[in-house]
Amino acid sequence: MLAMHAPDGFLAPGVAAVTAVISIAVTWLSLRMVADNLADRYIPLAGVTAAFVFAAQMVNVPVGAGTSGHLLGGALAALLLGPWLGSLVVTVVVLVQALVFADGGVTALGYNVLNMAIVPAFSAWAIFGAAKAVFPKTRGGVVGAGAIAAGLSVVLAAGAFSVEWLFGATAGVPFDRLFGAMVSVHAAIGVVEGLITGLVVAAVLNARPDIVEAARGVPDLSTSSRAVGMKPFLVGAFLAAVVLAIGVSQFASSSPDGLETVAAQQGIDEAARQHALANGVFADYATDGVGNETMSLAVAGFTGVMTTLVVAGGMLVSARALRQQGMS
Amino acid sequence: MSGPHRHLHLHGDNPAARRAPEAKLAGLFLFVLLVALTPTRWMIPIGAEAVIVGLTVAAASLPWRVVLRRLVTITPFIAFAFLLPFVVSGPRMAVGPLHLSQTGLWNAFGIVSKAIIGASATIVVASTTSVPDVVTGLRKLHLPAVIVTIMSFMWRYLDLIAADSGRMRQAMSARGYQPRWLWQARPLANATGALFVRSYERGERIHQAMLARGFDGVMPEPSRTRPVTGTDWAISLLPAVGAAVALIIGAWYGS
Amino acid sequence: MLRVDALSYSYPGSTAKVLEDVSLALDAGERVALVGPNGSGKTTLVLHLNGLLGDHDGSVQVSGIACTKPKLKEIRQRVGLLFQDPNDQLFMQTVRDDVSFGPANLGLDKSEIERRVEESLRSVSASHLLDRAPHHLSGGEQRRCAIATVLAMRPDVLVFDEPTAGLDPKGCLELSDLLNGLSQTQLIVTHDLPFALATCPRTLVLQEGSIKADLSTRDLISDPELLERHGLALPFGYVAPR
Numbered sequence: 001m002l003a004m005h006a007p008d009g010f011l012a013p014g015v016a017a018v019t020a021v022i023s024i025a026v027t028w029l030s031l032r033m034v035a036d037n038l039a040d041r042y043i044p045l046a047g048v049t050a051a052f053v054f055a056a057q058m059v060n061v062p063v064g065a066g067t068s069g070h071l072l073g074g075a076l077a078a079l080l081l082g083p084w085l086g087s088l089v090v091t092v093v094v095l096v097q098a099l100v101f102a103d104g105g106v107t108a109l110g111y112n113v114l115n116m117a118i119v120p121a122f123s124a125w126a127i128f129g130a131a132k133a134v135f136p137k138t139r140g141g142v143v144g145a146g147a148i149a150a151g152l153s154v155v156l157a158a159g160a161f162s163v164e165w166l167f168g169a170t171a172g173v174p175f176d177r178l179f180g181a182m183v184s185v186h187a188a189i190g191v192v193e194g195l196i197t198g199l200v201v202a203a204v205l206n207a208r209p210d211i212v213e214a215a216r217g218v219p220d221l222s223t224s225s226r227a228v229g230m231k232p233f234l235v236g237a238f239l240a241a242v243v244l245a246i247g248v249s250q251f252a253s254s255s256p257d258g259l260e261t262v263a264a265q266q267g268i269d270e271a272a273r274q275h276a277l278a279n280g281v282f283a284d285y286a287t288d289g290v291g292n293e294t295m296s297l298a299v300a301g302f303t304g305v306m307t308t309l310v311v312a313g314g315m316l317v318s319a320r321a322l323r324q325q326g327m328s
Numbered sequence: 329m330s331g332p333h334r335h336l337h338l339h340g341d342n343p344a345a346r347r348a349p350e351a352k353l354a355g356l357f358l359f360v361l362l363v364a365l366t367p368t369r370w371m372i373p374i375g376a377e378a379v380i381v382g383l384t385v386a387a388a389s390l391p392w393r394v395v396l397r398r399l400v401t402i403t404p405f406i407a408f409a410f411l412l413p414f415v416v417s418g419p420r421m422a423v424g425p426l427h428l429s430q431t432g433l434w435n436a437f438g439i440v441s442k443a444i445i446g447a448s449a450t451i452v453v454a455s456t457t458s459v460p461d462v463v464t465g466l467r468k469l470h471l472p473a474v475i476v477t478i479m480s481f482m483w484r485y486l487d488l489i490a491a492d493s494g495r496m497r498q499a500m501s502a503r504g505y506q507p508r509w510l511w512q513a514r515p516l517a518n519a520t521g522a523l524f525v526r527s528y529e530r531g532e533r534i535h536q537a538m539l540a541r542g543f544d545g546v547m548p549e550p551s552r553t554r555p556v557t558g559t560d561w562a563i564s565l566l567p568a569v570g571a572a573v574a575l576i577i578g579a580w581y582g583s
Numbered sequence: 584m585l586r587v588d589a590l591s592y593s594y595p596g597s598t599a600k601v602l603e604d605v606s607l608a609l610d611a612g613e614r615v616a617l618v619g620p621n622g623s624g625k626t627t628l629v630l631h632l633n634g635l636l637g638d639h640d641g642s643v644q645v646s647g648i649a650c651t652k653p654k655l656k657e658i659r660q661r662v663g664l665l666f667q668d669p670n671d672q673l674f675m676q677t678v679r680d681d682v683s684f685g686p687a688n689l690g691l692d693k694s695e696i697e698r699r700v701e702e703s704l705r706s707v708s709a710s711h712l713l714d715r716a717p718h719h720l721s722g723g724e725q726r727r728c729a730i731a732t733v734l735a736m737r738p739d740v741l742v743f744d745e746p747t748a749g750l751d752p753k754g755c756l757e758l759s760d761l762l763n764g765l766s767q768t769q770l771i772v773t774h775d776l777p778f779a780l781a782t783c784p785r786t787l788v789l790q791e792g793s794i795k796a797d798l799s800t801r802d803l804i805s806d807p808e809l810l811e812r813h814g815l816a817l818p819f820g821y822v823a824p825r
Contacts (some may be wrong), residue, residue, distance in 0.1 A: 007402045008446025009364040010439060016364065031474055040545035043474065044538065044674065045531035047481020052527035054486060055493045056520050062507040071520070080524060092478050099353075099466075100459055100483075101336060102450040103401040105443070106357055107364045170368075171409075171435030172416035192510060196517050203521025210596070211528055234511060460676040460716070480676055487718055488670060533671040540633045540664040541685035541736060542656060548687030550680050 005097060005104025005112050013107075015168030020110030026118050027091055029315075033084040037322050042085060049085075050092045053077055057093075061196055069192050074120025074157070075150035076197045079128060080204060082213035083318050087121035111164055119160045119307060122314030124153035128214060129317050138220040139209075143202045144233070146214055151194025151237060155244070156310060158186035159303040166300045176296045179303070184245035191237040195230070336398060336454035344388035344456040347564050348556035349465025355564035356453045360446045362571040368438030372581065376574035378441065380567045381448045388456050398451050402443045409436040409443075449567070459483050464553055477547050485530065493523050584768045585609040585662070585740050590631060590641035601627045603792040605641070609740070614762065614769040616779035616800060619789035620814035625772045626667070628789065629744045632770070633664045646739055660689060663733035663767075665743040669725035673717035678704070678728050681717060685736040703734035707761060723754040727761070740768045747775045756781075776817055780804055780824075788813045 034042045053073045060068040077086035091113050097103040104112045128149035135141035162179040204212055209221040366373045385395055416432030463480045496519040505515055590605040601624045609615050619625055630636050631643055634650045643650040650658045666672045675681040682703060686696045704710045707727040717725060747755045759781040762769060773779055779786055780800045788796035790813050803809060804823045810816060
């Protein structure tokens, strides 16, 4: 679902407005950061790499048994260009897709930009930073940390969408069910994204290690160093995705019977309350029909806080690093 | 334009294609905003909005087949909507052999109708406006100049980079590379990495070419822009005005 | 007119010298070819003529003005650089916007910009391409429009990097005629020796980062042993005119 561009009216207007404000603010900040650090060089660079991201999303990646997926590219752009320029580049891609290809709603740009550009780019950067600290300071370490960051960034973006749904649901699908489905599906998508992102970063490191932002300051970029092979990575990542999916679906189906009873109770005043919430700017479906309300809100809160912290962490880490570079 | 990223613009002369892009984009945004704000159960305004979009499709002389084909981008969400009558809780109603959730049906109707109306309206504008005009329009609507410039660079080099990517894939299939499983993806990723390096280096060369012609950080205004007229605004805002009137009528009748 | 003295350069982070003690001088109105095998440093030298690479040893002078940071803007106006791939040089949405990019950066007023656009497109016989999108032009058309973008700056010196790359034989002939008709001093980097002969009376040979020979193009082409020694070769089946 997230891999697609949500159409107009998919989330309630209030969420569209709030996410638009956040996206505009972050984009403004990104413009400031790249202008400070790259001077005017970033203008053609961003344009051409936006075209690259667009073209890279067109490449069909085989997944198996005749199915295929494609790169989302938010994490890749951040790893190659740094989170600020990366987020900016993918934002432009999402904008062009909406206005020129009618792919994604014009009034949905707030959440589409947030979920496809900002959250993936900055969360990938934060996770990459954390993973890099554990991995060896080699080319293999950069590639492995990048792959993990790219995979998890997709799951985090799915979580972000679920939290937006909590506030802006346009259908009576409760948060816990949507969250369960989104995270499970995106754990699988994340495996593909992580693998491809890691391999692309490795390929760029072979040709031009000097332009990969994620490899800045890494002493050993020789091709011989390898943190993990592709097969072990794939096996490990799939196992992690399965564990994540099972864990999350346990939560979502924690009380299926409860769901039914609440549904029955709810039917009574359904007609009455429908009119009231139809006019609301924020929908409150998500707390309707939830099996375990306290638990759901806790998970939603945790997801929201986590995503925000990781994204903000990515911003702070890279901003500090850029400032130090500027001083040295 | 060739390749999978065929864009929507069709050459042709019609009342929609003749309007200045900034008016069209503003009209589109206002109209879609009103559509997004329309409550799901207000049948009169939703019906009116659908009729308005139908009329603009006709005015732009867009074949219906073309519009339908381009609505393909919203199909995953239509599929999601089709599940809703089965999964949403609440009182059920019998539709043939099925027992469907009434709320779910309304939810599905809301998502599908807004997605189709919004996407169709965007398709009308995208089909009648060339991409450089879209960029000019956004500039006139005071989108930050840097974003607009990045968009125009992206558009300028998209064909070139997509063609590059296509040639690489051709070269790979010519040597018998037909991947079926994820662990065979390394050559694809290598090609994508090479594509990035080429794109990045092109970006650097363009920057040098810009500096060589005296670029100092500020893009000059494009020399030729077409003036926007009152007629442009009047016609472009007509759909939004229609939607607003429909919403007021809807509110009056209490849906 | 154009003078390079003892120019040495290595890319940042590398110790290998790409250019070593390069000196050359072009008189006003002269057309000189710069030939050399791949990787001999030709493109690097070209970029230095516009101060695009930063720190280096030695000096570059144009009409007596040294190419230093405070004079960069003036140097870039006086030396018009033609990049190898016209797609790098035609980066705007229309030919008109591309040709006016330089004059607009010079701060000229609208009517003067328009006059220069018209005049420079006319001088490369490309007036009819004014409102076309650069990415929809043929290779030859792109090349001519790229030259127009540089002519609109009214430079004293033109520097071409592989101008025949991607052109068919007829396109090369037309380009040679066009360059012969321009009055500016020209330095033409190429490995197309017949093109050099048709366009430039004098040739410099760059090899391994330094100038190895400075002679008449005819002498170079008719001396197989000399060509061999500098890693150069004539196209298959080409017989040097006597």
